[in-house]
Amino acid sequence: MKNVFLLGAGASKSYNSSPTGQRMPIANDFFSTYSKLPINFDPWALKTKLLYYLNLRDGLDHLDLFDFNEDIENLHSEIQIKAYDIIKANKNNKSVEEQVTLGAYYELIFLFIAGINQIQNGPISQTHLDLAKLVTNDDAIITFNWDTLMDRALMEVTSWNCDTGYYVKPLGVYRDKWMNTNIKSIQMPRLLKLHGSSNWLTSYVTFENGKEIPMQALSADNFFHHVFITIEQPKLIRNIRV
Incomplete structure (x- = not known):
């Protein structure tokens, strides 16, 4: 490995081509950004338990997350x-x-992922394309961001692919339909997403009468991924955990 590039929140904040008109949120402006997104008004974007949690914790009547x-x-x-x-x-x-x-x-993870997916659903980021053009097959990129801005840029201008380019291998990949992972080893840059990714899917649990009910028979250690989740596939981002 020759070079390692480290990306923080500022790299994603540079993206200004979102059809939503919003930039990627950072720590202190997530909720104000989310309140401006179409997903905030989607009845499938559940936030009742998050609001209930905040009400219990703060002793205040949090009716919404706008403010x-x-x-x-x-x-x-x-x-x-x-x-x-x-x-x-x-x-x-x-x-x-x-x-x-x-x-x-x-719910908090879902809101975070759903918001990111709507913001990134636009043209490929020019900033990330410029970086991808500098990366060689012997280089690696480490990012703490959940978005797929770097992923898309790498796929556009390098030999990188999402089947094996993350170091960790999914059980399957969604490309218009679920397909087996292409495990053929080729030379490519590596993308390490230390906090996970908005296009990685795994199971989660719900509760009935106080008992955990797994939604799918799948270990949390296993995951699948969509090449890119966008607002054109809303059913795929509902009720998922990353």
Whole structure:
């Protein structure tokens, strides 16, 4: 490996070609950005448990997230720690508060992914294309961002593909239909997405009478991915966890 490029939130914030007119959110402006997106008005974009969680935590009547300005990274970490503790406890019957916390965790991830997918659903990012043109097959890119701006740019101008280009291999890839992963090894740059990606899909659980009910018979360690999830495939981004 010759060169390693490290991308933070600013790389995604540079994207200004979204049909939504919005730029990628950062920690302190996620909710204000999300409130301007079409997905905010989609009845499938559930946020009731997240609002209930905030009401219980703050003792305030949060009716919506339009004016909520909390740092999403801090909020995500807070809920994630509590959710993981609840999952590790493995209780047969969870309290209402525990169910609300787990539901808020899944809803927050969904809102984050759905918002990112709508913003990135435009022309390929010129900034990322410029970087991709500098990358060789011996180089690697490390990103903490969930969007697919770098993925699309690499696929456009290099030999990179999403079957094997992430280092981790999915069980299947969606290209108009579900297909097996192409595991043929070729020389290409590598893209390491340390926080996951908005086009990676796996199972999640729901709750009935306080008990966990898996939505699919799939280990959380396994995942599939869509080449790129966009607003033209809304059913594929509903009820998923990354």
